[in-house]
Amino acid sequence: MTEITMRVWRGDQNGGAFENYVMPKVEGEVVLDVIHRIQATTAPDLAVRWNCKAGKCGSCSAEINGKPRLLCMTRVDSLPDGETVTVTPMRAFPVIRDLATDVSFNFEMARKVPAFNPIPRPADGYRMQQIDVERGQEFRKCIECFMCQDVCHVIRDHEENKLKYAGPRFFIRYAELEMHPLDTNDRRELVREKMGLGMCNITKCCTEVCPEHIKITDNAIIPLKERVVDADFDPVAWLGRKILRRTKRTSEEAAVQPD
Amino acid sequence: MTEREHHDYDVIIIGAGGAGMRAAVEAKQRGLKVAIITKSLLGKAHTVMAEGGAAAAMGNVYKEDNWKVHFRDTMRGGKMLNNWRMAQLHAQESPDRIYELEDWGALFDRTKEGKIQQRDFGGHLYARLAHVGDRTGLELIRTMQQRIVSLDVDVYMECKVVRLLTNDDGSVAGAVAYWRPTGEFVTFSAKAVVIATGGVGKSWKFTSNSWESTGDGHAMALWAGAELQEMECIQFHPTGMVWPLSVRGILVTEGVRGDGGVLRNSEGKRFMFDYVAPMFRAETAESEEEADRWYDDHAAGRRPPELLPRDEVARSINTEVKAGRGTPHGGVYLDIASRRSAEFIRRRLPSMYHQFMELAGVDITREAMEIGPTCHYIMGGVRVDAETAASCVPGLYAAGEVSAGMHGSNRLGGNSLSDLLVFGRRAGMAAADYAESKAPISLNEAQVSGYIADALAPLGRENGENPYTIQHDLQELMQANVGIIRKEDELVEALEQLEVLKERTKNVSASGGVSYNPGWNLATDLPSMLTVSISAAQGALERRESRGGQTREDFPKADPELGKVNFVQRQTQGAGYLNPISISPEPLAEMPDELKALFEEAK
Numbered sequence: 001m002t003e004i005t006m007r008v009w010r011g012d013q014n015g016g017a018f019e020n021y022v023m024p025k026v027e028g029e030v031v032l033d034v035i036h037r038i039q040a041t042t043a044p045d046l047a048v049r050w051n052c053k054a055g056k057c058g059s060c061s062a063e064i065n066g067k068p069r070l071l072c073m074t075r076v077d078s079l080p081d082g083e084t085v086t087v088t089p090m091r092a093f094p095v096i097r098d099l100a101t102d103v104s105f106n107f108e109m110a111r112k113v114p115a116f117n118p119i120p121r122p123a124d125g126y127r128m129q130q131i132d133v134e135r136g137q138e139f140r141k142c143i144e145c146f147m148c149q150d151v152c153h154v155i156r157d158h159e160e161n162k163l164k165y166a167g168p169r170f171f172i173r174y175a176e177l178e179m180h181p182l183d184t185n186d187r188r189e190l191v192r193e194k195m196g197l198g199m200c201n202i203t204k205c206c207t208e209v210c211p212e213h214i215k216i217t218d219n220a221i222i223p224l225k226e227r228v229v230d231a232d233f234d235p236v237a238w239l240g241r242k243i244l245r246r247t248k249r250t251s252e253e254a255a256v257q258p259d
Numbered sequence: 260m261t262e263r264e265h266h267d268y269d270v271i272i273i274g275a276g277g278a279g280m281r282a283a284v285e286a287k288q289r290g291l292k293v294a295i296i297t298k299s300l301l302g303k304a305h306t307v308m309a310e311g312g313a314a315a316a317m318g319n320v321y322k323e324d325n326w327k328v329h330f331r332d333t334m335r336g337g338k339m340l341n342n343w344r345m346a347q348l349h350a351q352e353s354p355d356r357i358y359e360l361e362d363w364g365a366l367f368d369r370t371k372e373g374k375i376q377q378r379d380f381g382g383h384l385y386a387r388l389a390h391v392g393d394r395t396g397l398e399l400i401r402t403m404q405q406r407i408v409s410l411d412v413d414v415y416m417e418c419k420v421v422r423l424l425t426n427d428d429g430s431v432a433g434a435v436a437y438w439r440p441t442g443e444f445v446t447f448s449a450k451a452v453v454i455a456t457g458g459v460g461k462s463w464k465f466t467s468n469s470w471e472s473t474g475d476g477h478a479m480a481l482w483a484g485a486e487l488q489e490m491e492c493i494q495f496h497p498t499g500m501v502w503p504l505s506v507r508g509i510l511v512t513e514g515v516r517g518d519g520g521v522l523r524n525s526e527g528k529r530f531m532f533d534y535v536a537p538m539f540r541a542e543t544a545e546s547e548e549e550a551d552r553w554y555d556d557h558a559a560g561r562r563p564p565e566l567l568p569r570d571e572v573a574r575s576i577n578t579e580v581k582a583g584r585g586t587p588h589g590g591v592y593l594d595i596a597s598r599r600s601a602e603f604i605r606r607r608l609p610s611m612y613h614q615f616m617e618l619a620g621v622d623i624t625r626e627a628m629e630i631g632p633t634c635h636y637i638m639g640g641v642r643v644d645a646e647t648a649a650s651c652v653p654g655l656y657a658a659g660e661v662s663a664g665m666h667g668s669n670r671l672g673g674n675s676l677s678d679l680l681v682f683g684r685r686a687g688m689a690a691a692d693y694a695e696s697k698a699p700i701s702l703n704e705a706q707v708s709g710y711i712a713d714a715l716a717p718l719g720r721e722n723g724e725n726p727y728t729i730q731h732d733l734q735e736l737m738q739a740n741v742g743i744i745r746k747e748d749e750l751v752e753a754l755e756q757l758e759v760l761k762e763r764t765k766n767v768s769a770s771g772g773v774s775y776n777p778g779w780n781l782a783t784d785l786p787s788m789l790t791v792s793i794s795a796a797q798g799a800l801e802r803r804e805s806r807g808g809q810t811r812e813d814f815p816k817a818d819p820e821l822g823k824v825n826f827v828q829r830q831t832q833g834a835g836y837l838n839p840i841s842i843s844p845e846p847l848a849e850m851p852d853e854l855k856a857l858f859e860e861a862k
Contacts, residue, residue, distance in 0.1 A: 026504070026505065027503060028502070028503020028505050028506070028618075028619075029503070030505060030506075030618070033505045039727065040725075040727035040728075040731070044725060044727060044769065044770060044776075044777070044778030045769070045770055045771025045772070045776045045777065045778050045779070046777070047775040047776065047777060049300075051299055051303045051304075051305075051307075051469040051470060051471060052303075052305070052307065052308055052469045053469065053470075053506075053509070054308065054506070054509045054510070054614065054618075055610075055614065055617065055618075056307055056308055056394075056396075056397065057302075057303045057307050057308070057469070058303070059299065059300065059303050073617050075617070075618070096774070096775050097774050097775040097776075098775070100440070103300070107300075107416075110405075110408055111408055113405075115405070115408075115409035116363060116405065118361075118362060118364070121358070121361075121362060125358060125361075125374065125375075126361055126373075127372065127373030127374065128366075128369055128373050129373050130376075133366040133367070133368070133369060137366050137391060137392075140391070140397075140398060140401060141397070142401075143307075143397065144302055144303075177364075180364065182361075183364075
C-alpha cells in the first residue's frame, strides 16, 4: 500500500466525531509522524500532545485501534497493512481537544504521596549496594505516560473510583518508596485505606501496556499488597521490624510533607 | 469581556527543566511566593532526554579527580572561551548538587563500595559522570519534580509565556502568558524572573531537541533588554540517529562510546585516530591496542580518540561522510556489538537498545548503529554574572542552556546536568535576594494589552501563511546555511533569507479556535525562533574563525585574538523579532594566575 487512512477523533468535552485523512505512506514512520503531516497540510489545529518524539517523555499517549500506545513509538509498518488506523484520545481522562486529554488527576495523586524522607546523611555519604537500588530503579524508569492508568479497569469506566484509587502509576511510586534503602516514612496504611490498593485485582493490564516494560503487577503491586497485609496482621513481621530497627514513620506522620 | 486572570509572585521561573526546578526549590525554601510556568506538563521538559550522566568530580572511581581537573577539562573543551569563574564554580559545586539529589530520593548506579558510580565521557580525564543507566535526565527531572511537589511550589502547566514585562525604570515586572488548553491569557507580576527555557534546536531540521526548544527565553530576554553572547556556538552532537528519516536527529548517548563503542567508516576503519588535534595529542591513544587498554585501567593507556570533545568528533564524522566513506544513509557506524557482550549492552544502555530496536529495527547487541551529527545544544545565550546568574536587566536571571559563558564555545558531555543544578540554585538564591529587597510591582496595562494583541493576531488574519510552512522553510535554511560547517557567503544569504521569513511571519495566520490549537501555538513560537536564528547567523558571520561549536570553512583555524572576545548582541528594551539586533566584540574576563597555572602544568 502506498497510502494510509487515518481515522482520527476530533472534538472536545461537548462531543466530537471521527475524521478520515488519507496520507501517503513514508518508510519508517511512526504514527505521530503521520499526525504531524496531517497538521502541516490539512488540519493545522489538530490537537495532540507530544514533546520528545523518542519514547522518553511520555507525552503522546493515546489509543491506536483501541489500545493505549505512545504515538511516537508505534511504527506504521507494525500495524495491519492496508487497514484504517483509528486514533482516539485516552479514554480514562477527560478530553481537552482531539487527542489531548486532561491528565491532572495524576498530578493530584502525586501531591498526595507523602514525600521521601531519608535517614540522616552520614559524614562520608550514603552507601547503597547496586542490588538494593535496582528494585527502586525499575519503578523510576516510569516516564509518566499514564497509559497504565488509562487501561486500568478500576478507573477506565468508573470515574467515581478516582476519588479513592491512586492507580498503577502511583502504586509503583509507593512501592519504590517502600523499597527505598534510605526512606523512613511508612505509607502502607495510607496505600491500603486511602489509595485503594485493595481494589486492584491484578489483571496485569497495566504491565502489558507499559512502554518501559516495568513489571508493575509482579514487582510492585503484589509485593506492596503483601507488605500492607504484613503491616496489619503479621506479628512476626512486626517483631522483625522492631529488631531490625526499621524506623518507618506511621501513616499519619508520613502524610505530612516535610519542610 | 471577562476579567483576565492575574497572579502576584515574588519570583516566577519560566521553564520546568532541571535549572528551573532547582531555582524554584531554592527560592521557595526562602519562604517566598514562587511559581514555575511551563509550556508542557511537569516532568516532560527536555532535561528528560539527557542520557549519559551528570559530571561532578566526586572521585568515587578515580580518587585523583578533583575540581581543578574538572575545571581544566571544561575550559579546554570550551576552547578557553568560557567564563572562567562559571567553570570554576561549576567544578567546585557539582559534587554537592549531586549528593543533594540523593537526599531528595534519587537512586544513582553504585560502585562496589556502594558509592555513586561514575562513567567515562568525552573530554573528561577521569570517569566522572554520575548516572542511572542511560536515563540520567529522567532521574534528575523526576527527583526535582518530586521535590517541587513536596515543597508545594505553584506550577502552571501548559502555560506559554509570550513576553516579559518591564517597569519604567527598566527592571523586570513579570510576564504575560496563555493557557494552551483554553487559549485564555494570564499575567504574572513578579519582583524577580528566572529564565530557564533551555535551547533553540527546533530552528534546525535535524535536531535532538523536542518541539519546546524554540529559544523562547533567549528571545524574550533579548527583547526585554538583556544581552546575548556566543549565539554562533552551537553543538552538533556527533551521534544522532540517521535512519529512518522520521527519527533522524534523535540522540544516541555518548555513553555508547564511554562504554567501549567505536566509530568506523564504510571501509571498517576506526577513523578517529586520523583526527586528533595537536591540543589533545599528548593524552590520546595512538593505536587501537593502547586505546582498548584504557577502558579497563586509565593508567594502562591513553584515551581513545572517540572520546575527544564533541565538536572534534562531529567535524571528523562530517569529513568522512563528505569524502565518500559514509554509510548508505549518510552517517558512519557506531559499533559496540562487536566489542561488548549483549548482556553488558542491555544493562548499561537499556534505552539505546530499546530505541534502536523499536524505531529502526536494529539490534545494537548484534549490529552497528548508523549515526551522524545532530543539532543538540547551544552554548550561547543570555550573558550573565557568574555568581548570581543575573542578566543586565535588574531582576532578570537566566540559568541552564539559555544562559551563556559556562561552556565557552563547546560543552563537554555531562556538564549540562550539573550546570542546571549549580546555576539553577545560584539563580534561585539571587532572585530571592533581589525579590526580598523589592517593593510590589504594578503592571503597565498598555504593555500587556499590546503583547496579547500581537499573540492573538494570527488567529484573526485571513488568507495568511501557514505557520508550518514558515517553520519548515526556516529549518531548511538554518540546516543548509548555518549548520555544522559555515562560510561567509552562505551566512550573508541566510541573513537575507531570514529577513524574508520575518516579513512572511508578519502575515502568518492560524485557523481554528484558541483552545489547544497547535497551529496557533506554533505561530506564537515563530518570533522567538526567528530571533535566535538571526542571532546565531549574525554571530557565525562575525566570528571569523573556527572554535568549538563555530566552524568556518573559510577560516578553518582558531584566531588567538578572537579567543579573547565574546560577541555580544543587544536590542533596545521592548523590541521584538522585527527590530534589528546589534552585535559587538567585548573582552573576556581574564583568568587569575593561580588558575592559569593549571594549564601550564598540563603542557
